[in-house]
Amino acid sequence: MDLKQVLIAHKANHSESKAWAEKCALQLEAMNCKVLMGPSGFKDNPYPVFLASASEKIDLAIVLGGDGTVLAASRYLAAEGIPILAVNVGGHLGFLTEPFELFQDSEKVWERIKSDRYAVQERMMLEARIYEGDRIQPEAVSDCFYALNEMCVKPASIDRMPTSILELEVDGEVVDQYQGDGLLVATPTGSTCYTASANGPIVHPGMNAIVITPICPLSLSSRPIVIPPGSSVNVWPLEDKDLYTKLWADGSLSTSIWPGQWVGVRMASRPARFIILRENYSFYETLRDKLQWAGARFHYSNNHRNSRN
The missing domain is CATH 2.60.200.30 (Probable inorganic polyphosphate/atp-NAD kinase; domain 2)
Structure with missing residues (x-):
């Protein structure tokens, strides 16, 4: 993926999310990428300005926040076909975001994206x-x-x-x-x-x-x-x-x-498109983790699952 123009939306009134947005902007600008950055929250909607200000095709939207921040981005960017890299920075449940641990070395993330080492998940709107x-x-x-x-x-x-x-x-x-x-x-x-x-x-x-x-x-x-x-x-x-x-x-x-x-x-005629950095993404693991599925009160071993007989 080319990174010539990128949007960065960070969670409004959250200092860590803003600090990471600024760090990412500096790294991307050093790569000759044009960056449009702003807060997203209950009283802040940067997307109409982003879309009106874009001088050329928007290659990627980086959304740093929680699920609410991602939902707001999807409502405006899905129809434009802009892929979203959503990272849990300041969020709570993080159902729709990539883990922050995979994003801490952000310069390697840009290398992965430029060399197409990621997956794209489409979700219906x-x-x-x-x-x-x-x-x-x-x-x-x-x-x-x-x-x-x-x-x-x-x-x-x-x-x-x-x-x-x-x-x-x-x-x-x-x-x-x-x-x-x-x-x-x-x-x-x-x-x-x-x-x-x-x-x-x-x-x-x-x-x-x-x-x-x-x-x-x-x-x-x-x-x-x-x-x-x-x-x-x-x-x-x-x-x-x-x-x-x-x-x-x-x-x-x-x-x-x-x-x-x-x-x-x-x-909707176009789905939301999310960048997946995890190599072993599992919806069922997400359910077990985020919804805290505990199963039965007593846990039983399944010795037949990996049996070769």
Whole structure:
């Protein structure tokens, strides 16, 4: 991979992440690479400026932070086809990042990238818009929002905890109506996040699928479902006269949904692309480590696993 122009986003208000970003910038500039650097956080979004300021093709985005920092980067960079090297500097769980230990000798990392000694993992993204008008030929009335984890349709209010009534439609057919705290439309990547907390299934990120999970439904028969990635998902808020219902992308507020409008969700046309430095990356090891799977209370030996008989 050529390294002629690189983005570096560091976790906002985190001194270690910023210090490493500055160190990386100096190293890359010494290699005649143009660097665009800035903080990323709840109140800081550097990506529109990055993309508008780029004088040529952006070869790589280096994201130094935790999973939240990576999610923000994915929402803006996946559609541009920019590969992301995400490193856990100041993060907590680190589900989506490379271990910091592999990045400490950063000059060797640049050598590996320039000589193509890395893997690229593609992860499915979702896109969503707000629609209104005739349902056969609807009119999009919002920007396109992207999510690596999930789109969430749920109400929010300052002074109370409203529930919602949401109608789910897949490929033009009504599936069910849900009364509860909201509805999640997730990717396989997002199946280990909010969806897992809502008792949804865990789906391997190597496959493409859409996971739909109700949040605290007032019905024991409301169950999560997994549908094909090419499905068209519409979520209609019902009985919301006070404009409580909102669309959230990866936990960030996207927009409010007015009465008569609905959310259309589908697989995005381009996936997020992540640089993998680990030579023995394992999704199952990540589950055991990050989710602290302990298994049974009593552990038994398996003497047959490595038997040659």
